[in-house]
Amino acid sequence: MKLEKLCATEKLKIYTAFSKAFLNYFYPLILDADETFDQWLTLGVDLDCSYGAFDGDKLVAFALHARRGDELYNFATGVIPEYRGKGLVTRLYDQITAPVKLEVLRANDIAKRAYAKAGFRQTRELVTLTGTFGRGALLTRGLDYQIKPYTSETYLALPPLWIPAFEHDRHTLSRQRTQHEIHELYDGKQLVAYSIYTPGEGLVRELGASTTSQLDQLFECMRFPGETVVIGAVDTQAQNLLQYLKSRNLRIYAEQCELRRDGTTS
Ligand SMILES: CC(C)(COP(=O)(O)OP(=O)(O)OC[C@H]1O[C@@H](n2cnc3c(N)ncnc32)[C@H](O)[C@@H]1OP(=O)(O)O)[C@@H](O)C(=O)NCCC(=O)NCCS
CATH class of the missing domain: 3.40.630.30 (Gcn5-related N-acetyltransferase (GNAT))
Known part of the structure; x- marks a missing residue:
């Protein structure tokens, strides 16, 4: 061989x-x-x-x-x-x-x-969720909602709720011809929630939010309630987020393990 x-x-x-x-x-x-x-x-x-x-x-x-x-x-x-x-x-x-x-x-x-x-050793577990999104808190007045095309220069002043897996991370998205969008929700000048979203696939690749009720508000703006959506490769350590997504009728349909092999010298 x-x-x-x-x-x-x-x-x-x-x-x-x-x-x-x-x-x-x-x-x-x-x-x-x-x-x-x-x-x-x-x-x-x-x-x-x-x-x-x-x-x-x-x-x-x-x-x-x-x-x-x-x-x-x-x-x-x-x-x-x-x-x-x-x-x-x-x-x-x-x-x-x-x-x-x-x-x-x-x-x-x-x-x-x-x-x-x-x-290889396991580093974390990831789950992809899907379903018809259930309505949560209704939209509060005074929030500002914006949609922008995703670019490699995108900077978001909120950390992601989990570190995205390779196929969803910003470096990979920057290489693609597919249109990805950033949906942002502001309270005054402060970014309170965002999503990196691929409309052609109904796929959320990254999420950031100060609270889960702000996620409700973001998804309300994105017109998620009643729509079938996919939330890609969420780290199972993000327990609060997973509970929230399940409470909005989403269910797990794919489970993955992330593995890592350290570098070797020879
Ligand atoms: C996964 C895959 C790459 C493993 O390749 P492989 O050459 O069989 O790997 P190994 O020889 O190291 O065998 C791994 C284990 O598989 C099991 N196994 C392998 N061949 C088997 C067979 N014919 N019947 C039952 N079990 C088998 C054994 O448990 C073996 O472990 P062991 O040697 O300690 O008993 C191969 O099965 C494959 O191509 N599968 C389809 C594609 C896939 O799933 N790719 C991985 C995801 S990207």
């Missing part, structure tokens, strides 16, 4: 291995080759820090990464079915010295086992 970087491998060959590895995944892959390459581009997948295992010319396992500073983010790992159970994930990661972060479905026990053997 030959292990090497994927920068010299045809993208279509990687897509073929990717499709075979993810054929019976937890949910169906709906992207064709061009859409997949487009997704890799927007997430910053870099074949110079992505690795493959080859049996002769055949690509049988891969770990695709994006670079973020000194750290790598794993976008996907796959081993084609005939080559599973041989420790190829560990062998791929033996090639990598940089620290690596990734998310894996909580229910994907086989992948979690493979990652643990390759040196």
